[in-house]
Amino acid sequence: MHTLARALLAEIEAFLAETGLTPTKFGLAAVNDGHLVANLRKGNSVTLKTADRVRAFIDEGERAQGASATGRARRTPAGPVHGPAGSLALRSAEDPSPANLPLPRIALIIGGGIAAYKCLELIRRLREHRVGVRAIMTKAAQAFITPLSVGALTGDRVFTELFDLNEEREIGHIRLAREADLIVVAPATADLIAKMAHGHADDLASCVLLATDKPILLAPAMNPRMWLNPATRRNVALLEADGVTLVGPAVGEMAEAGEAGPGRLSEVPDLLAAILGLLRVAATAAPSLPSPLGAPAGPLSGRHVIVTSGPTHEPIDPVRYIANRSSGKQGTAIAAEARLLGARVTLVSGPSQLPAPAGVELVRVETAREMLAAVRQALPADIGIFAAAVADWRVSEAFADKLKKGAGAGAPRLELVENPDILRTIAGAAPGVRPPLVIGFAAETTEVVEYAKNKRKAKGADWILANDVSPKTGIMGGDRNTVHLVTATEVESWPDLPKAEVARRLMLRATEWLAEHTALT
Numbered sequence: 001m002h003t004l005a006r007a008l009l010a011e012i013e014a015f016l017a018e019t020g021l022t023p024t025k026f027g028l029a030a031v032n033d034g035h036l037v038a039n040l041r042k043g044n045s046v047t048l049k050t051a052d053r054v055r056a057f058i059d060e061g062e063r064a065q066g067a068s069a070t071g072r073a074r075r076t077p078a079g080p081v082h083g084p085a086g087s088l089a090l091r092s093a094e095d096p097s098p099a100n101l102p103l104p105r106i107a108l109i110i111g112g113g114i115a116a117y118k119c120l121e122l123i124r125r126l127r128e129h130r131v132g133v134r135a136i137m138t139k140a141a142q143a144f145i146t147p148l149s150v151g152a153l154t155g156d157r158v159f160t161e162l163f164d165l166n167e168e169r170e171i172g173h174i175r176l177a178r179e180a181d182l183i184v185v186a187p188a189t190a191d192l193i194a195k196m197a198h199g200h201a202d203d204l205a206s207c208v209l210l211a212t213d214k215p216i217l218l219a220p221a222m223n224p225r226m227w228l229n230p231a232t233r234r235n236v237a238l239l240e241a242d243g244v245t246l247v248g249p250a251v252g253e254m255a256e257a258g259e260a261g262p263g264r265l266s267e268v269p270d271l272l273a274a275i276l277g278l279l280r281v282a283a284t285a286a287p288s289l290p291s292p293l294g295a296p297a298g299p300l301s302g303r304h305v306i307v308t309s310g311p312t313h314e315p316i317d318p319v320r321y322i323a324n325r326s327s328g329k330q331g332t333a334i335a336a337e338a339r340l341l342g343a344r345v346t347l348v349s350g351p352s353q354l355p356a357p358a359g360v361e362l363v364r365v366e367t368a369r370e371m372l373a374a375v376r377q378a379l380p381a382d383i384g385i386f387a388a389a390v391a392d393w394r395v396s397e398a399f400a401d402k403l404k405k406g407a408g409a410g411a412p413r414l415e416l417v418e419n420p421d422i423l424r425t426i427a428g429a430a431p432g433v434r435p436p437l438v439i440g441f442a443a444e445t446t447e448v449v450e451y452a453k454n455k456r457k458a459k460g461a462d463w464i465l466a467n468d469v470s471p472k473t474g475i476m477g478g479d480r481n482t483v484h485l486v487t488a489t490e491v492e493s494w495p496d497l498p499k500a501e502v503a504r505r506l507m508l509r510a511t512e513w514l515a516e517h518t519a520l521t
Contacts, residue, residue: 008051009040010152015058017127018155030057062155104279105132107180107212109205110150112140113187114255115221115265120145122186123153125272131279134180135159138192138205162204176204177212182278185209187221187265190232196244197235215278219271220249224261247274251353252329252479264479267500269336273358276340298342299511305338306381306435307331308388308422310350312368316414317399324389325469328352330441330481331387333503335360338383341507346378350388368394368419375426382518383510384435386423387465389443394419427460436518437510442466442486452486463487465506485509 016026016037027036031053040046046054106126110119123133133154137147147158159176177183185192185205195206196218209216218239226232227249240246248266253259266274309331314322328349335347336357345360348371356362363378365371368390375384393416403412423440440461442452445468452466464486481502485492494505 005040005044005046007148007152008046008054009037010149011058011155012037012040012054013124014127014153014155015061017124019061030054104130104181105134105179106182106184106275106279107134107136107176107208108154109136109183109185109192109208110138110141110145111185111187111189111192111205111221112138112143113189113221113265114144115187116141116144118265118268118271119186120149120153121268122271123150125268126275127153127155129272129276131275132156134176136176136205136208138203140189159204162207174211177208177214180212180214182275183209183212183214183216184219184271184275185216186219186271188218189220190222190226190229193218193220193232193235193239197238216244217274217278218244218246219266219274220246220263221265222249222263223254223256223259224263227263228261245274245278247271267333267336267498269333269340269500269503270357273336273340277358298340299515300338300341300343300382300507303343303382303514304346304378304380305335305343305383305385306346306348306375306378307335307338307385308348308350308371308375308390309335310352310354311389312350312371312391312419313366314368314391314394314419315366315398316395317402319402322391322394323351324391326350326389328354328388329479330499330502331385332357333500334385334387334506337500337503337507338385341511343382346381348374348378348388350390368422372420372422372425375422379426379429379433379435381435382514383437383439384426385439385506385510386426386461387441388422389441390419390422392419393417421459423461424459427462437462437513439463439465439506439510443469445470449484449486449491452484453491456486456488465502 012026015021016023021029023037024034027034030036031050036046036050036054108119108123110116119135123135126133134156135147135150135154136159137145137150139160142160147160151158185196192205194200195202196209196216199210201207201210220227220236222232236246247270248264249262250264250266250270251260251262252264254261254263265271309326310328311323311326316322331349332347332352332354335345339345339357339359345357346363347356347360348363348365349356350365350371363374365374371388371390396415396417423438426434427438427440428434438461440455440459440463442448442455442464444451444466448466448468452464455461455466456464466484466486467481479499480496481499482496483494483502485494485506494502497505
């Protein structure tokens, strides 16, 4: 896509998230072309004349919003509407925030790291939740993403220089530190963390951090050895003692080949949940600050979602067990996304190193029988999503002591019995017990779609999300997934996506289905 078209699309997406207009209505109103946004999303180019007309329309719309205290409420349709890329933005027929109160605003300090690209998606999601974003970029951050891209999404100027003549006439770095309700640093590099811990103030970002009296949220991202270095550990301990909040880092593979461990920037749903959570705390402490989610909290507010995740461990003896390679990343991402949409979420997880997403009830289990019991205990629910990779078999009776190898004795004989089928059990439950929407997963290595179709029918599930987990795909334990959504009427194949994006798409589809087929009681 040409730079002009890319920048224009970013501005349009931000405007759609702000106003709730559909892409078709926007295109018709701006340039009398209902396919404008769709064509830009496909990578098509655009003329300078068209770009100028679109930007003039956006400017006019933003001026109208500023001139009318109730303008946004009048223009915004009731209920959930589709924003950019099919996302659901929360809108109400009347803006729940008083017209004379500003919406919550964060100062987002973007550090220099390859994970900086995630900030573009984070900004878009924050604006969907009616949170204003003012971005500050370090010099290193600009090597990874451009101020143009960031500014197009925030709808505001991007601040990069401490010694800016116009801004510093009014002591700009102090104003940036004080006008935000929350300071977010993402990615928080080892250098930024060290500067914060020791009170350095040699650039705009560090000056803002030193001058603020507002809560600070750090999202660390760096090489695992840097994160585990004693100097970094001391710096983090100092900041935590000062009241700074951390989200992450996540554990996984790094950008560098062969590097893995703690140090990955948390995924966008986790970052978003942490930010919204701290803004809610700020709103409670200062009642004049409107909630970033408004009321209701989301399209799944009042709904209950159960998600199973991770592997199960079926003991052979006190040391050994039968299991599989599931990491639990996909199920955890789904639970986080459901929570962001306002649901009460119960995550029933097999053995996993992943923490529970903010606001999610986590029930940890070991075996398939424990997982089934936990799911039954959590019912009733509106949606049941069974992403756990449950061991199909277990030893009929686990050995009380560790099995020993004996000279010439050969391998021990293990009698295996079938584990309970959690998906089939819940999908076949009586009305009132069975969730209205039951979604299963099918991890296959051959004939993925065909096996998934058969599994959906055999288990009685409404949908199956199928993926190829052959070793060459790297899906087991990885951060990306390529899935096929199999329903009773169609198969929808999705491209290779981050697991967080798979979770977002799945929950949006589930939200739409629930709204169409059930009533909130």
